[in-house]
Amino acid sequence: EDKVVQSPLSLVVHEGDTVTLNCSYEVTNFRSLLWYKQEKKAPTFLFMLTSSGIEKKSGRLSSILDKKELFSILNITATQTGDSAIYLCAVPPSGTYKYIFGTGTRLKVLA
Amino acid sequence: GAVVSQHPSRVICKSGTSVKIECRSLDFQATTMFWYRQFPKQSLMLMATSNEGSKATYEQGVEKDKFLINHASLTLSTLTVTSAHPEDSSFYICSAFPAGGAETQYFGPGTRLLVL
Numbered sequence: 001e002d003k004v005v006q007s008p009l010s011l012v013v014h015e016g017d018t019v020t021l022n023c024s025y026e027v028t029n030f031r032s033l034l035w036y037k038q039e040k041k042a043p044t045f046l047f048m049l050t051s052s053g054i055e056k057k058s059g060r061l062s063s064i065l066d067k068k069e070l071f072s073i074l075n076i077t078a079t080q081t082g083d084s085a086i087y088l089c090a091v092p093p094s095g096t097y098k099y100i101f102g103t104g105t106r107l108k109v110l111a
Numbered sequence: 112g113a114v115v116s117q118h119p120s121r122v123i124c125k126s127g128t129s130v131k132i133e134c135r136s137l138d139f140q141a142t143t144m145f146w147y148r149q150f151p152k153q154s155l156m157l158m159a160t161s162n163e164g165s166k167a168t169y170e171q172g173v174e175k176d177k178f179l180i181n182h183a184s185l186t187l188s189t190l191t192v193t194s195a196h197p198e199d200s201s202f203y204i205c206s207a208f209p210a211g212g213a214e215t216q217y218f219g220p221g222t223r224l225l226v227l
Contacts, residue, residue, distance in 0.1 A: 034215060042204050042218035043155070088154060097143055097160075097208045099216065104154045 002027045002093045006102035014110050017079050021087050021105045024071040029094035033072050035063055038086040038104075046074070046087075079109045114138055115207050117219035124195055125227055131191045132222045134205030140185035141207035145216065146178070149202040161188040185210065195226040 003026045013019055025033065032050045036043035047056045049065035049072055056063050060079075065072045076083055086106050090099035114137040124130050134144055142163045147155040159180055160168040167180035179191040188207075192199055202223050206216040 041220045042206075044218075045215045048214050097216070098145055098157055099155075100157070101147075101155045106152070 002100050004091050004100050004102035006105050010106040012108045013079055018077045021074040023089035023102050025091045027091045027093055034090045035074050036088045043088055081109050081111050084109045113217045115217045115219040117222050121223045123225045126196055127194055129193045130195055131189055132203055134188045134219050136186045136207040140210045142210045143208045144188040145206045146190050147204045197226045200224055200226045
């Protein structure tokens, strides 16, 4: 059965801290892994990863994929209160466009 | 570009009534749309895949007679929650996958349903 698991489930840090969020997956014929940020409404797209070992970066956020060990990490450096959100990773199962979402990590950044 | 809208954004209804939620892709065509449900403090759970011009594909455990999906055009899918009950109260989110392919699905802003 296809599965996506995220850890930790929740995290509280102070502004300026660096956080690492984890996503592990078991999916037949892996194609890609996607990261999203969800605040009060619908998820917003952060990254799509398809190749192992290549870091994707956008400002203070970066992400990398390890296809051998079947996981991805999302790093946020110098966190700000605006980074408080649920971070979701998603993987499309083989041959479909639909996504299986992970459990999500609820991040709270304190001022 | 790639904007998806949902209507209504919030709805309160009485138990036993039916509620229709619309999902529109505003600036692109989508042969495939998805409907998700999200309970408080939980992740998104895929309910069904909506295919333009054909029947929706429902995920295991989702009642197709309760959650009616119609994808009548390349820019509109509707989800009707029939005979709603309080346990159907949730956040319903649609997403659309552009015809011709894209890097990601595009999500609507969600509809918060409260059934009294």
